[in-house]
Amino acid sequence: MTTTPPPAALELRGLHKSFSSGAGTVHAVRGIDLTIRPGEVVAFLGPNGAGKTTTIDMVLGLSDPTAGCVRIFGKTPVEAIGAGQVAAVMQTGGLLRDITVAETVELTAALFGTSTSATPYLERAGIADIAGRTVAKCSGGQQQRLRFAMALVSEPDLLLLDEPTTGMDVEGRREFWSAIREDAAHGRTIVFATHYLEEADAYADRIVLVSQGRIVADGSAAEIKNLASGRTVSARVDDPPERDEVAATVRAIPGVDTVEERGARLIVRASDSDVVARYLLTSTAARDLEIAAENLEDAFLALTTGSTAHDSTEGARR
Numbered sequence: 001m002t003t004t005p006p007p008a009a010l011e012l013r014g015l016h017k018s019f020s021s022g023a024g025t026v027h028a029v030r031g032i033d034l035t036i037r038p039g040e041v042v043a044f045l046g047p048n049g050a051g052k053t054t055t056i057d058m059v060l061g062l063s064d065p066t067a068g069c070v071r072i073f074g075k076t077p078v079e080a081i082g083a084g085q086v087a088a089v090m091q092t093g094g095l096l097r098d099i100t101v102a103e104t105v106e107l108t109a110a111l112f113g114t115s116t117s118a119t120p121y122l123e124r125a126g127i128a129d130i131a132g133r134t135v136a137k138c139s140g141g142q143q144q145r146l147r148f149a150m151a152l153v154s155e156p157d158l159l160l161l162d163e164p165t166t167g168m169d170v171e172g173r174r175e176f177w178s179a180i181r182e183d184a185a186h187g188r189t190i191v192f193a194t195h196y197l198e199e200a201d202a203y204a205d206r207i208v209l210v211s212q213g214r215i216v217a218d219g220s221a222a223e224i225k226n227l228a229s230g231r232t233v234s235a236r237v238d239d240p241p242e243r244d245e246v247a248a249t250v251r252a253i254p255g256v257d258t259v260e261e262r263g264a265r266l267i268v269r270a271s272d273s274d275v276v277a278r279y280l281l282t283s284t285a286a287r288d289l290e291i292a293a294e295n296l297e298d299a300f301l302a303l304t305t306g307s308t309a310h311d312s313t314e315g316a317r318r
Contacts, residue, residue, distance in 0.1 A: 007074035009158050009189040010036040010059065014068035017054050017213075028054040030213035031068070036191060038073075038157070041184050043204035044193040047304055051213040052193035056162050059191075060088055072158060080158070084112065087151035088160040094147060097136035101127060101146055104135060108150040116153070125149035126179045141165075141172025145179060152183070159183075161192035165199065177203050201296045211304040225299045231273035235286035236264050246284050250276060 017029040029051045036042050044052050057063040059070055061077035072080035080086050095104065105118035122128040125145045130138065138146065144164055151159055161180070165173040173196075181203060184190050194200055200207050201221045209217040209224060217224050237243040247266055251259050255271040266286070270276050273291050280286040 006038060008035045008071070009038045009040070009073060010034070010191065011071040012055070012059075012068065013071075015055065015058065015065055015070065016067040017051075017058060017063065018066045028213055029058075029065075032210075032213070032215055034208060034215065034218075036189065038189050039187050041181075041190045041203065041205045042192075043200035043207045044191060044210060045197070045200045045207050045300070046193075046195070046210035048195060050210040050304070052210055053162055054213075055210075056088070056160055056191075056193055059160060060086070084154035085157045086160065087154055087156035087158075088162065089144065089147045089151050089164050091163045091166055094150070095135050095143060098134060100132050100134055101138065101142075101149075102131040104146060105149050105153065108153045112154055114153075118149070121149040121152045124152060124179065124183055126175055139172070141168040141176060144168065144172075145176055148176070148179060156188070158189045158191070161190065161194075163193055163195070165194070165196065173199070197296045197300055209300070209303055216303045217299075221296055222293070224303075225293055225296060226271065231270065232292045233268045233270060233273050233276045233280070233289065234265050234292075235280050235289040237266055237284065237286050238264050239285070242285060246280070246286065250279065253279065 012032050012034040015029055015032040015034075016027070019026045019028060032051075032055060044055070046052050054063065058065050059072070059077060061081060070077055073085055075083070075085070077086070096107075099107070102118040102122065105121050106115075109116045109118070118131065119128060122131055125148045127142055127145045127149065130142060133142075135143065135146065148164075164180075165176055168176065177199065180190065180192075192199075192204075204221070206219065207217070207221055207224050208215055237246055243261065243264070243266065247259050247261060250256055250266065250268055253270070253275055256276065257269045257271070258267075260267040266280075268276050277289060277291060280289055
């Protein structure tokens with residue numbers, strides 16, 4: 001007996017979105033194909049204007065695709081949202097300044113036809129201690145955590161966060177993400193759009209890198225870094241003639257991008273650092289070998305601004 005696999009938490013197929021204006025047509029999203037499985041925490045990462053918010057608007061049913069389709073647990077956005085399976089934490093809006101934090105969550109519950117206590121949701125968002133404070137007296141970070149508590153009321157299967165920590169200080173961002181990760185540990189699917197590289201690196205299981213309305217890379221933070229620039233292998237070769245000979249041999253190794261001599265050290269950038277390191281350690285007199293991964297910022301810049309950006313990345317998850 002065969003069992004039908006569960007539907008994807010989020011599936012985008014051939015997604016396009018264009019806007020017409022007096023200056024012409026703007027292609028904000030240019031053919032995104034993406035599948036996100038239940039329980040994943042995925043960062044939607046890209047520079048300003050990459051198409052992140054436009055895509056989230058289509059997932060939330062706030063905007064219709066010019067072409068392509070969106071499915072959430074096999075349903076249309078309208079069907080999934082109507083069933084309470086989707087909630088969102090947006091950058092701004094959605095708060096009444098003159099009522100309290102607890103009253104805000106209770107009002108949200110009433111919109112879903114329930115009269116539940118606000119306390120469990122405020123506790124999960126880490127703001128139960130300010131339940132009686134009016135929204136107007138809350139900091140920006142506290143207001144974002146209040147939006148998170150509101151989003152939890154329907155116990156959504158998919159939670160979308162659009163630049164959720166913009167304007168927060170470092171401590172506020174850390175506390176916000178601590179609350180998000182604790183909630184995600186219970187199996188909720190979370191997709192967040194951000195331009196903070198450190199947030200994507202620290203909190204996402206998977207990064208979808210978007211540039212100019214297209215996906216240019218898709219994988220773990222380590223995979224993204226490796227796709228963009230590989231790793232740097234450096235080693236000391238004291239004898240100059242031998243160093244020149246080793247450099248020439250390393251340049252011929254598949255996957256080696258550059259070889260640089262800095263005094264007695266060879267600096268090798270390669271997509272497969274293991275092959276380079278194995279050769280240096282077993283076939284040469286190289287010593288003091290070091291391998292360093294490129295950081296996410298290097299990968300981000302290379303994939304979104306350089307000639308290495310492309311529509312699909314070999315070896316990346318789709």
